[in-house]
Amino acid sequence: MTAPAPAEPTPADRRRWARYLVEERAEGAVYQRLAQRRTGEERDILLSLADAERRHEQHWLDLLGDEPVKLPKAGVRSRLLGWMAGRFGSIFVLALAQSAEARSPYDEERWATPAMRADERVHYEVVRGLAARGRRRLSGSFRAAVFGANDGLVSNLALVLGIGATGVSSGFVLFSGIAGLLAGALSMGAGEFVSVRSQRELLAATEANEDAAASAADLDIDENELALVYRARGMDPDEALERARRIVAAARAGVQRSVTGPIHVHGGDDHEIVGSDWTAALSSFLLFASGAIVPVLPWLFGLAGTTAIVVALILVGVALLSTGAMVGILSGGPPLKRALRQLAIGFGAAAVTYALGLVFGVSAL
Incomplete structure (x- = not known):
């Protein structure tokens, strides 16, 4: 109207x-x-x-x-x-x-x-x-992607700037950057593998099984004791008692249980939520490497000295601004503010190592 x-x-x-x-x-x-x-x-x-x-x-x-x-x-x-x-x-x-x-x-x-x-x-x-x-739906994988790529960008930029500031040859800076890329990516991949594998093993150790229910027909006591199994898994007393009664009644009647399965307090398949250890390791390796290669590109293409440093700063700056803006868009916040925050953090860390490189370079002279 x-x-x-x-x-x-x-x-x-x-x-x-x-x-x-x-x-x-x-x-x-x-x-x-x-x-x-x-x-x-x-x-x-x-x-x-x-x-x-x-x-x-x-x-x-x-x-x-x-x-x-x-x-x-x-x-x-x-x-x-x-x-x-x-x-x-x-x-x-x-x-x-x-x-x-x-x-x-x-x-x-x-x-x-x-x-x-x-x-x-x-x-x-x-x-x-x-x-x-x-x-x-995206939060877990997005967090890992931003963390991995940003870690590679900042850590390797800090490394090559710190090494470059000491006055060593461009070949040595390139070697340091590649070594930093491989070391960081391997460390990230191994860490993620161990983390996910450990979590899966922990879940497997605490996963519910139906051994107690399988013996229900042989119980010569009241079903309340079987109910304790389900209470220990997180059910409230009334629901646990009702389930125990159904299981005992079905077992004594010789009916094979087919509709009740292992109880998961939080619902769903916890192993699916955690994901694959090898997939997590490979993803972390590639994400870190994709970020860590950016600061090395100037030296990889033959640049040296101040020119290489400036180009590296520009490339990493664009990457940091892009990831920051992406975080801002997805979080519903101001993209420019998030982008500038990401840039300040990354360049701040690189500035510290560059200053240390200058100090050590002067000391060596």
Whole structure:
């Protein structure tokens, strides 16, 4: 429903309505394209959001009276979201859409209805909820990816700058960088392997089995003792007692149990959650190496001295800014702030080792 306007619309108002129209149309297309890459509940939610955007679009069409002959282009953000939604349909699109929904222009727009303003606030919460689902699915692997690549970038940049500042030959700096890459990547891979393997072995040692239930038919005592098995696994007393009674009754009747399996207090397959030790090790090795190779590239391509150091700083700076901005986008925070924070941390660590290299280089002279 169109809200009553306090005055006749001006040409500026009509231009603004046209801009709102194309933005609503672009946002609806984003949700429509995302829905095509989803199934189940998420697909239904995204289609509902697309329908809501069409209602808003119709509001501006009604005010304009008809489709304008010439419409402005949608904003860069909306066009980028549309392009990404059609090709990736990833958490990045939802995270960017969340940021877009947080900045509704309708709060100060007199021609927008109260319902539209309320819709925009609801849309933000809905998109934030969908993005949160993706963040939870991505959190473990994303943390490992950022940690591994960033560790390789910063540690090897610090190493080559510290070695280079001592005044040694470019060949020695290159050798140190490659050695640092291999040592760090192997250390990361081995550490991740041991960590995941140890966790899997710990879970295996605590995994529930059904030995007690298999002996239920031979029990010559009350089923309460069998209930203690399930209480020890985390069940409440009443549920444990009820399960024990069913098992004992079925066993005494000669019925083979087929519907009850090992009890996991937290649900799901813990081994699947932990993942493969070899996969984790290889991923950590490659992620660290992908970051650690960047600071070495100038020396690898024959640069030396100050030129190599400056190029290394530029390459690593771009990489740090990119990973920081990515963290900002996915976390729903300001990308620029996260990018600058990542850059400051990385360059701060490198500056310390470079200063130490200068000190030791002067001392050696």
